[in-house]
Amino acid sequence: MTTLELTTMQEEIRGLARGRDAVILAHNYQVPEIQDVADFVGDSLGLSRQAAETDAEAIVFCGVHFMAETAKILSPEKTVLIPDLEAGCSLAASIDADQLRAWKAEHPGAVVVSYVNTTAEVKAESDYCCTSGNARAVIEAIPAEREILFLPDMYLGLWLERVTGRKLTIWLGECHVHAGIRPDDITRWEREAPDADLLVHPECGCASQAMAFASDRTQILSTEKMIDFTKRSPKKRFLVATETGIIHRLQKEAPGKTFEPVREDAVCRFMKTITLEKLRDSLRDWKHEVDVDPALAAKARQALERMVSIG
Numbered sequence: 001m002t003t004l005e006l007t008t009m010q011e012e013i014r015g016l017a018r019g020r021d022a023v024i025l026a027h028n029y030q031v032p033e034i035q036d037v038a039d040f041v042g043d044s045l046g047l048s049r050q051a052a053e054t055d056a057e058a059i060v061f062c063g064v065h066f067m068a069e070t071a072k073i074l075s076p077e078k079t080v081l082i083p084d085l086e087a088g089c090s091l092a093a094s095i096d097a098d099q100l101r102a103w104k105a106e107h108p109g110a111v112v113v114s115y116v117n118t119t120a121e122v123k124a125e126s127d128y129c130c131t132s133g134n135a136r137a138v139i140e141a142i143p144a145e146r147e148i149l150f151l152p153d154m155y156l157g158l159w160l161e162r163v164t165g166r167k168l169t170i171w172l173g174e175c176h177v178h179a180g181i182r183p184d185d186i187t188r189w190e191r192e193a194p195d196a197d198l199l200v201h202p203e204c205g206c207a208s209q210a211m212a213f214a215s216d217r218t219q220i221l222s223t224e225k226m227i228d229f230t231k232r233s234p235k236k237r238f239l240v241a242t243e244t245g246i247i248h249r250l251q252k253e254a255p256g257k258t259f260e261p262v263r264e265d266a267v268c269r270f271m272k273t274i275t276l277e278k279l280r281d282s283l284r285d286w287k288h289e290v291d292v293d294p295a296l297a298a299k300a301r302q303a304l305e306r307m308v309s310i311g
């Protein structure tokens, strides 16, 4: 697409959104041209808060399906659209509600904390939801004597055990993109970029996290906290261990600094299914509407409301 075609389509999208009173929300992993046309770009927590608070009639969610579903649960009276129904999540697919019910039956009385990367059915079986942005605060809000079942991301769970000092019972799920970032990617960069700070998402494998802990040049952060950190840091160069879509946002928010992914192929194909054309078609043809059964949504909302209010 030429620059002129790109700008023309972005203007068409803004016009359609205005005409239909729709707000465009985009996750930090979206392609640059989607981020640039969105009303709000952020992490899972920030976008959930935006979805809960917006005055717009409709929300077009440029992210993956569980995020759009979360928006619908938090704002049931609004129309929620996703430009491509194929935008799934391998982590959310790693546990279903039957598996969770069976796990709960093995641990009577335990508190269930679900990462937001889960289906509505799993959220409905949960006591709390959290994102990487507030997982630590959510765990710390639960009385120390209660057993906690944490799901579905094992690496986030292991990191939470380290930072909170709590023993968690952890589901063995993973995100294929973050699990694909290997310890070698981190050590190689530490050797090659001694002047840079390393930013690691807590969904990354425990080995790379352990290494990150060993150095004062490393930070374990959610995507939005990476942006806050680099804006405030006096450092000029950063290595980034998460999905590469974040680099565009980092470059925009912290101009004059250098950001390099530790792996160029840390790309989430689900996030990248959303294109400008699909976003335009979504607004023009009012598709694909995301619905959640009201009874199920009511059960899931309590865990989500706890998530948006903590941290």
Ligand code: 13P
Residues within 6 Å of the ligand: 042, 043, 044, 045, 117, 131, 132, 133, 175, 203, 222, 223, 224
């Ligand atoms: P955050 O948006 O919480 O940083 O999570 C990353 C992620 O993998 C979302 O799918």
Ligand code: SF4
Residues within 6 Å of the ligand: 064, 088, 089, 090, 091, 092, 117, 175, 176, 177, 178, 243, 268, 269, 270, 271
């Ligand atoms: Fe899911 Fe991983 Fe993609 Fe995030 S990056 S949407 S956790 S598959």
